[in-house]
Amino acid sequence: MERVAVIGASMTQFGNRDMWVRGLLAEAGHDCLERAGVAPDAIDHLYVSNMASGEFEGQTGVPNALANDLGTISAYTARVDQTSASGGAGVYAAWQAVASGAADHALLVGGEKMTHRSTTEATDVIASLTHPVEYKNGVTLPSFAGLTARKYLEKYDAPRESLGKVAVKNHRNGVDNPHAQFRKEVDLDTVLESPIVADPLRLYDFCPITDGSAALLLCPESVAAEHTDDYAVISGIGGATDTHVVHERTDPTTMRGVVESGQEAYEMAGVGPEDVDVAELHDMFTILEFLQSEDLGFFQKGEGWKAIQNRVTARDGAVPINTSGGLKSKGHPLGASGVAQVYEVYQQVLGEAGPRQVSADIGLACNVGGFGNCVTTAILEAGRWATRHRR
Amino acid sequence: MERVAVIGASMTQFGNRDMWVRGLLAEAGHDCLERAGVAPDAIDHLYVSNMASGEFEGQTGVPNALANDLGTISAYTARVDQTSASGGAGVYAAWQAVASGAADHALLVGGEKMTHRSTTEATDVIASLTHPVEYKNGVTLPSFAGLTARKYLEKYDAPRESLGKVAVKNHRNGVDNPHAQFRKEVDLDTVLESPIVADPLRLYDFCPITDGSAALLLCPESVAAEHTDDYAVISGIGGATDTHVVHERTDPTTMRGVVESGQEAYEMAGVGPEDVDVAELHDMFTILEFLQSEDLGFFQKGEGWKAIQNRVTARDGAVPINTSGGLKSKGHPLGASGVAQVYEVYQQVLGEAGPRQVSADIGLACNVGGFGNCVTTAILEAGRWATRHRR
Numbered sequence: 001m002e003r004v005a006v007i008g009a010s011m012t013q014f015g016n017r018d019m020w021v022r023g024l025l026a027e028a029g030h031d032c033l034e035r036a037g038v039a040p041d042a043i044d045h046l047y048v049s050n051m052a053s054g055e056f057e058g059q060t061g062v063p064n065a066l067a068n069d070l071g072t073i074s075a076y077t078a079r080v081d082q083t084s085a086s087g088g089a090g091v092y093a094a095w096q097a098v099a100s101g102a103a104d105h106a107l108l109v110g111g112e113k114m115t116h117r118s119t120t121e122a123t124d125v126i127a128s129l130t131h132p133v134e135y136k137n138g139v140t141l142p143s144f145a146g147l148t149a150r151k152y153l154e155k156y157d158a159p160r161e162s163l164g165k166v167a168v169k170n171h172r173n174g175v176d177n178p179h180a181q182f183r184k185e186v187d188l189d190t191v192l193e194s195p196i197v198a199d200p201l202r203l204y205d206f207c208p209i210t211d212g213s214a215a216l217l218l219c220p221e222s223v224a225a226e227h228t229d230d231y232a233v234i235s236g237i238g239g240a241t242d243t244h245v246v247h248e249r250t251d252p253t254t255m256r257g258v259v260e261s262g263q264e265a266y267e268m269a270g271v272g273p274e275d276v277d278v279a280e281l282h283d284m285f286t287i288l289e290f291l292q293s294e295d296l297g298f299f300q301k302g303e304g305w306k307a308i309q310n311r312v313t314a315r316d317g318a319v320p321i322n323t324s325g326g327l328k329s330k331g332h333p334l335g336a337s338g339v340a341q342v343y344e345v346y347q348q349v350l351g352e353a354g355p356r357q358v359s360a361d362i363g364l365a366c367n368v369g370g371f372g373n374c375v376t377t378a379i380l381e382a383g384r385w386a387t388r389h390r391r
Numbered sequence: 392m393e394r395v396a397v398i399g400a401s402m403t404q405f406g407n408r409d410m411w412v413r414g415l416l417a418e419a420g421h422d423c424l425e426r427a428g429v430a431p432d433a434i435d436h437l438y439v440s441n442m443a444s445g446e447f448e449g450q451t452g453v454p455n456a457l458a459n460d461l462g463t464i465s466a467y468t469a470r471v472d473q474t475s476a477s478g479g480a481g482v483y484a485a486w487q488a489v490a491s492g493a494a495d496h497a498l499l500v501g502g503e504k505m506t507h508r509s510t511t512e513a514t515d516v517i518a519s520l521t522h523p524v525e526y527k528n529g530v531t532l533p534s535f536a537g538l539t540a541r542k543y544l545e546k547y548d549a550p551r552e553s554l555g556k557v558a559v560k561n562h563r564n565g566v567d568n569p570h571a572q573f574r575k576e577v578d579l580d581t582v583l584e585s586p587i588v589a590d591p592l593r594l595y596d597f598c599p600i601t602d603g604s605a606a607l608l609l610c611p612e613s614v615a616a617e618h619t620d621d622y623a624v625i626s627g628i629g630g631a632t633d634t635h636v637v638h639e640r641t642d643p644t645t646m647r648g649v650v651e652s653g654q655e656a657y658e659m660a661g662v663g664p665e666d667v668d669v670a671e672l673h674d675m676f677t678i679l680e681f682l683q684s685e686d687l688g689f690f691q692k693g694e695g696w697k698a699i700q701n702r703v704t705a706r707d708g709a710v711p712i713n714t715s716g717g718l719k720s721k722g723h724p725l726g727a728s729g730v731a732q733v734y735e736v737y738q739q740v741l742g743e744a745g746p747r748q749v750s751a752d753i754g755l756a757c758n759v760g761g762f763g764n765c766v767t768t769a770i771l772e773a774g775r776w777a778t779r780h781r782r
Contacts, residue, residue, distance in 0.1 A: 001491075001494060016653040023666075034754060043580030045630075046752075051451065052445055052451065054443055054445060054446045054516070054519060055445045055446060055451075058519050059519055060442065060443065060446075060474060060516075060519045060520045060521070060761070061467030061474050061520030061635065061761055061764060062475070063765070063767050064520070064632055064635045064764040065522070065635040067632050067635070068634055068636065068639075072632075073632050073633060073634060073647075074631045074633065074647055074648060074651050074764070075631070075632060076629075076630030076631055076632065076652075076767075077473070077630075077765055078471055078472065078473045078480040078483070078484070078630075078765070079471070079472040080469055080470070080471060080472075080484075081451075081469065081470040081472060081505070082454070082468070082469045082470065083451060083452050083455075089469040090465070092469070092493075093469070093471075093487075095489075095491070095493075095705050096484075096487040096488055096491040096493055097487055097491075098484070098489035099487075099492065099493070100392075100487040100490035100491035101392060101490065102483075102486075102487055102490070102628075125445070125451075125598055128449055128451045128452070129451045129455070131456070132450070132451070133434075149648050152588050198706070216618060237493075238437075238467075239459050239468075239469075240465045240466070240467055241462060241463075241465050241466060241467065242464060243459055243461065243466050244452070244455045244456040244458070244463065245461040248459075256464075258466060259468075260465050267437065278614055299723070305781070312529075347647065349690055369452070370452055370455060371454070373452065373455040374454070374455050374467075374468055374469070
């Protein structure tokens, strides 16, 4: 089967944005088409990844509205939702559209508008993905993160400061990302002394509430070469789930969805964790970066925390993680996050990441919904003729 | 490319159901797997088509919860939404999952739980798909239907009673559908004298508010033959859109999305409208049955109304339409409707439609979102070895 290429990508400024999700999506979509040099009427399928525009702003039917704004009518359009991993599910949907032959040019635009709602309102919308009984008893996603962090630290004899260093590293990376919500460094003391949210996790262990959008343009590799030399290929992709009720899992410090979606992606790409040069992981909470870095096989189980202590996951380390700043400093507009992760990896493998650039032939993006409930993992590499290979 | 088969299908009782959407989906999903004789752990991808569980019942993350209920974890799952055409978009997503090779067995379950909300609340959720300015000015979907019906009747010199006869026919068909919400005949006078909703359309020109679910199990045709002789093939499928703002269209009596999605489906299947033996059309409003029957090429533009006058679309006519009872009498649980349409066509082409059975080699299902905003059309035929071919 022919491989699926990414011939254009973009993201908007993440942060507090004074426009509805429709406007954010249009901004990223227009920008992506313009960068790729592809006319709107070449688009066959338009996918929108978005969790909750209906709940956040009372507007549904957003894909159709966006089709109007982008000028892609009469191309097919649909919305894909997988809660906080909606972006990754959108990548998988657009990949399938191209791989199945249904579309020659599939545009994916992910986005969410959240900051006009109070933190309580926004987290209430997100919490609606949990089991009603868990929710009623106050076991929301931050609580799960706190419980899991405590378990992890105890089980693997990891110091609390190791979690804090994830926040410090990702904030440092975010300084060099012009689209990040927070472009400021934080020191370890600030993180460790910030207000407790779910013990042992504190305010700086959590990603913010964010508005933003990101876009990708996909096509078969043979078509990509007609547009540009500088395209990336999604050489592997996979998705998997874990139980809806978190307490039904044997070990909360392992995420089965991450393990299995990673295995699928590695198998399709014909590579292993040792081949991955750069990764965007879903650091909605600092503890999640450790779990994913282990469950994807970068480190042995229980040793993810040692990697941050030894600066292995720093930008100049052996396995740079979240060079974009991650959800932690870049922000987490639910439907956009998984798309923006792939955007960062796309830039890294093409050598277009500017001050954030690391040496990367193969990159990986892992998008996690709920508390590991549903996961999509994608592996990217530069296309055959990419400029970087000719340098 | 190998064709995609349907090896199992089911639907729940449509109507007022005393359970949340999760329960409805589980009922249809279990039933579909049992009929197909396929174990839950054979499922690679689980798709849920649903417009608004978040808005209707405050529950999101439903695909993950359903995966738990059906026992399909750790298979991938996602939700697909295309407003009132979510079901058709789900069929297209599951088709792409199989056609792309991502899944060997893709289970699609569509559903919606609506009747616990008042009619005003439910229509407000649906109306959120329209343009905010249209909505503020009272131009909701029923208003569009009324304006379009008036235009159609004037332009093509059609009698008002022709619209009423659509309701009469579909209610007649629904009597023989054990899963239909309304299993009762209505006479023409009752329709024509029912309360005005959007002149010239009256109460009986509209579909009801409904709870329900429907499911389909898809796999490659080569795999289908391992499970059963009695499978159907989705020989053609296509999707298309029209403007978000309805008044931007040149002629409201033609639906571009229907025309183009139909053309795509015909082309893939290698058939034309003259080959279609039975069709499920999206009769959310009676006028829509005329428009689709013309835009799909069954009749010349402006002559759909003559077909009902001449009983051509009746069950014993040349082109039976909505043998299931249609949305009109079967009900319209948004995310389920497009799936249930394909279920009816599946039964018809396999000769399993019981008292509703017509002579059908090739069937078509057309699912319409908004007022023609986004449309999916699928064409089905019996698999090579189906029992009906051997009778």
